[in-house]
Amino acid sequence: MSLSMIPTEAFTQVDNFSEQHIIKPDAALDKCMQNAANNGLPDISVSAIQGKFLMIQAKMMRAKRVLEIGTLAGYSSIWLSKALPADGELISLESNEKFAQLSRENIAYANPSCRVEVKHGAALETLDTLQGAFDMVFIDADKMNSAAYLRKAIDLTRPGAVIYVDNTVRNYNILLDEHTQDPYGIGIRAVYPALQQLQDQGLIEATNIQICSSKGHDGLAIAVRL
Template sequence: MSMQHWNNSHTAQSTIWDQVDEYMNALLIPGDKALEEALEANAEAGLPSYDVTPNQGKFLQLLLQIQGASRVLEIGTLGGYSTIWMARALPEHGRIVTLESEAKHAAVAESNLTRAGLMHKVDLRTGPALTTLPDVKEDYAEPFDLIFIDADKPSNPDYLRWALRLTRPGSLIIGDNIVRDGEVIHAGSTDPRVQGVRTFLEHIGNHPRLEAVALQTVGAKGYDGFVIARVTDAPVTK
């Protein structure tokens, strides 16, 4: 297959993925002013368009509700779009701690969360996550019910180590952007993001107290996927 033919085929697939997302979202996810305004504010502030899609945000929200989560940790806030989805799933006494390395992004997120009326459920911390996670551990004695990892991919293995310290049997650990448009299968990749994801997945697969599955996704954000791991109280037979 020529490169031009591959590009044309990929473009055609992406168009179909977009259209299917739009169709499903129109049926299942009502329009939402606060979420739409958050995306507009992110774009106006020049933030990168790394937000989860509406159906991915709803997926996270449903996972929290199924889990009965009241304590959530998000590593990678960006403009707070995914934070809004998850904070809405929490009970009134619930709390989501969200970590953002960039002060500009955190300021936009705080504005979006305030506009959405959710800041009373949010502990937004600014600074590199590997420097703020020790404080989170000190400040929150109870383990988190769910941890969503969606930050710099080379640090994913370190984030996993922290996630295991901050969870309990039954907690969920979710990692985003693990397929990298299929590049994850290339052991010799020179992309540190790909290598970070590969090591992250290997550590999950080899950990005796994690049971996990990875799901490929296609849609408005292209070809990617999630890994969902559950912490167990006994070694998993693999």
């Protein structure tokens, strides 16, 4: 059966089935999502399965410093913080002041053992103020600037660090339309030549994985810093 013949609700059902067996109850994560809904934030956080995937990735690389671009309510931030040691650090960037404040409250309730800081402001400007090398970067903010965030992440990561760019498909018709005028489509399409250029420069090795989940059909680009 082709992907187009699988009903969309099947992806949600599979995610729900997986979560029942794999995701442990977590009051802080539940509260984070409830606070996001109560405050009218868009329902665009990563799913629980995807959040745990990010946590496992950080654990696998024994990350101590993680940079997240796009905080929203702090759901993925909480997941990532679970992977870090007590002397670890997570810095998350959020341009919306309301979102930044809510995420700080949600993260404080989660009481992570590592240091977590949510910086409010335009990420392209905030990135220029950061110092030191990060072990992992998760890019999940405004899609028009994803390629720019990716390029800036190169200067903020050590060799061997891993950079993730979320939502690299979302709408495949727009993604594959070289004449699209859709701002979202223009933004995600720009990620691919950026990955190609950075590979050609010998700065990264990258791939892109298609994802089918409760969030629909999407993609995740993964790049290793050389």
